[in-house]
Amino acid sequence: MFDGHVIVVDLGFGDAGKGATVDWLCSAAAGLEVSAVVRFNGGAQAAHNVVAEGRHHTFAQFGSGTFSGVPTLLSRHMLVEPIALAGEARQLAALGVPDPLSLLRIDGRALLTTPIHIAANRAREDARGYSRHGSCGRGIGETASYALEHEAPTVADCLRPRVLRQKLELLAAHYGPVIAPSAHRYEPITDLIAMYSEFGAAVRIVDDGELAALAARGRLIFEGAQGILLDEWRGLHPHTTWSTVEPRNARAMLAAIGASAATLGVTRTYLTRHGAGPFPTEDPTLDLPEPHNIDGPYQGPFRRGHLDLPLLRYAVAAADGIDALALTHVDVETPYVSTGYDTPTGTVDDLALGPWQDLTHQQNLTTLLATATPRLTRRPPNRITWLAEQLATPVVLTSTGPDRADRHAHHIARTTSCPA
Template sequence: MFGDQHLIVVDLGFGDAGKGATVDWLCSAAAGLDVAAVVRFNGGAQAAHNVVADGRHHTFRQFGSGTLSGVPTLLSRYMLVEPLALAAEARELAAFGVADPLSLLYVDERALLTTPIHGAVNRCREDTRGTSRHGSCGIGIGETASYALDHDAPRIADCRRPEVLRRKLIALEQHYAPLLAGGRHRYDAIDDLVDAYIAFAEAVAILPGDQLAAFARTGRLVFEGAQGVLLDEWRGLHPHTTWSTVEPRYARRMLARIDAPGYVLGVTRTYMTRHGAGPFPTEDAALSIPERHNGTGEYQGTFRLGHLDPLLLRYAIEACDGIDGLAVNHLDAVGDIRTATGYLTADGCVDRLEPGVWQDLDHQRSLTDLLEAATPALSDLPADVPGYLETELGAPVVLTGHGPDRADRRIRIAAEA
């Protein structure tokens, strides 16, 4: 199905489309793909990739979603790594029966370090926005990325250099002191953080560079994206975006350095979802679809449901510079779902969205404004949802999901398409 290509898994929506379940299946014995490692290439500890397999459920945040199958995780230089959350996730995985989870973890020393200081600042900043919150998990991902633009930010390599790390943490704390004044959001003392990060460095394999070629020599790589392309820092709908390049540019770049082919697998549900604030043209509060693993978060906001939106999905595919195949999840939940054929706007009917150019935030904001005011034109969803999406999106559906469990994945044979 994928030949000898490495796989890049990206969410074509606002997140929560089933990347974790897809990666878990790709790494399982059922897929037969001989996966050497799951490579995380964007985002950080705000990810929430739910996997249900063999009676177990785990929400993967920084570990790759192939961990239950014993597949190692490589956190690349593009990850924002939160060691305290990683240690907690390792304990959860150990309770599920994963032997020594940290032994399956490899971390690029160049990756930025997300600390409780970043998290406290993130929550303070969202508090000041009141009812105009951008939407956030409150973990500090945006603060980690933005601080590093103009400062000597803490990185994973510093976990092996206590004095350098302490100096950087003190500078970080001092920089944000005015915003943190009042102490509503508390965090560990710097000396305690340094001790914890030293212990982390002793427990995991920290690599001088990504060492991708070494992993690729032993099997296939699966690149696991986080969030969704519609939240991408450059192509997403500003200001409701993440400080992360979600589309597969960085995964492609890593593969190009080792001269290896990549297959981009776009993931979508049969309907649209979104956490928190931001435009959502097909949202329908009347939809009632059970959601076992997503709810309302204090900073993330409510979990919203909407009808299928091929216009937004095509926009995401263009933002990815194309995809090679589709994984369609939640085919067991089509029920009352309809599909958008266009938007009614003040300027007339719109049936295509222009991604614009990199870093053109004015274009992205105007697109956000358009979508905030758009009314979708809806029609009945055809019975053959995979076939319909192939026609609408111009890519073959190669994998389908008919429920939350690993056993609910199905290969879509080309002859059936």
């Protein structure tokens, strides 16, 4: 299907099926001979459901190629939560994955998400009341924002107890006023250091030479987290993640080793959103099965709506183009698609892509969509052909269910090549 490396990104608000797509690309069914899955954004809040050969796992930090024995590289752009990662390793071992931690390589520059970050995140989101942003409550935003102005703990510090202690003490002092009034608590720093030291000894901590070494052995699959409409600079602010979801970081990592990749955009046949934020095509009457996505205590409800073509085009533009589409949930029948909006200031067919890092533009988009009424038209008879035509992009993979066996290749795409 692909001649070279592949970047997998979600073109919506998340939950489109990235994990299942990556699992298939790494399986024998795809025949791609993948050397590693590279995680290039997000952290422990990811929830990539994979169902294959009688097993189901919700991948958070491990790459979704793990069932096929494909190693995972957690890049410097990942936010690593060791306690949750150890728990995920135990779950994978119980599912028959031998020694899951041996499949991990972690860039030492990756930031650590600690229980202190998580407690602060939940305290802030609780304080917002009805104005919540839709956080997962996993400390992602606090991890990223703290590191902008402070010497934050990293994975490499797990091998340097003195440095780690100093950073954790400063972290705890910084967040003390935020956490103190709440019921959220965290482990004593001495206990954290002991756990992190054990973690550092159990995993392979690498430098920036690891990516080139893995690429020299074969194909890399870059597995994105969340969706482009939640991107920190391109998403609908303030209902966004503290992470660059669109593929610029993955492309920069590849460029640094003289390589490039095809970008595979994943979308459902309809739109979903977890938690707060504008959702013009939301339709509470849609009774669609969702076995693996539920309401969350911090994110809020899991919402469903009709396919939104302007938002989909916007996501493709925010990704600086895609090379192919993976279309999931083609077995689900929804009556409408949106081809534009009616707004108080007139009709809108396309959403403008503003300058990168322009949060004012993103806030204006949020305001526009909060007051927009979608122009709904009947679902086209052949959604696969219609979507390929609308986005001028081939649909190369479809799925009719959650299982790996439910995925079907549709198109041979000759794309970018692996490095020499």
